[in-house]
Amino acid sequence: MTREVPERTPFATIDDMPPPMQAMIFDALERMAADPQMRRVRAAAQRALDPRPGQRLLDAGCGVGEVARDLAAAVAPGGQVVGVDASAAAIAVATGRAGDARVTYAVGDLLSLDFEDQTFDGVRAERVLQHMGEPDAGVAELVRVTRAGGRVCLVDTDWLSLASDGLPDDLVSRMWQGAMVARQHQPTMGRTLRRRLVRAGLVDVVCEPVPLWFTDPDDASTVIPLFNRSIPREAGFIPEELWDPWWAAVDRAADAGELLAVVTIWVAAGVRP
């Protein structure tokens, strides 16, 4: 498949967006954190990271910081969790909600983390690499700040795994290609995580695909932006010529109780030798 790789995805440049758009993104991240299907993904990631009391952990690309807050309980007593994100606006929201002295947040770039080598016992990055132009440089940086024997855990979506039933096939393939695949920097990132960890020299690499499925468009909208009606038409996320047929088909399938949408998110982890 040939496609033009977008220079940057919106998630790489949240601070350049108007505040209402930022608020929409932060709200979407929080809805995601509360979603039962995403909780399965995060439970798999927590098993893979295997946090222990007293450990120092990093969540790189932490967004508004819910995972860092969840991890604080796992490292108590004595541990510490640091959340870093490129977006100052996201870090401001995360800091406002921290409420736990074991969690701190800072603005920072995953490609150039402001930490000494081998600072952390465990490092994670969730749905960040798909937005980056140099994901392997990002993985190398995560490995650099992980101590020998520490774990690196990656979580990412495989947008090419999107599948559906109850919607017209030709419309679906144009939507998947036009809206999801063409607009993602790294649409297959999820399935590549294991290989990237192996190539980065980690050992005992494990991976787990977590399928998420939805039968209600509003539920699906939490994870699959194609079903998110609050993204305005003018944003151009859905190709203009597909806007009307898409929503008509979604409504028809939902009204008939026939909608099914599936996407796989991968969790992969390994140990720094």
Ligand SMILES: C[S@@+](CC[C@H](N)C(=O)[O-])C[C@H]1O[C@@H](n2cnc3c(N)ncnc32)[C@H](O)[C@@H]1O
């Ligand atoms: C889809 S959000 C995921 C946020 C969070 N990990 C979660 O799962 O809810 C992607 C996040 O990655 C951040 N990000 C993108 N590129 C980054 C980079 N080079 N360094 C640090 N953070 C980055 C964005 O600011 C955004 O908060």
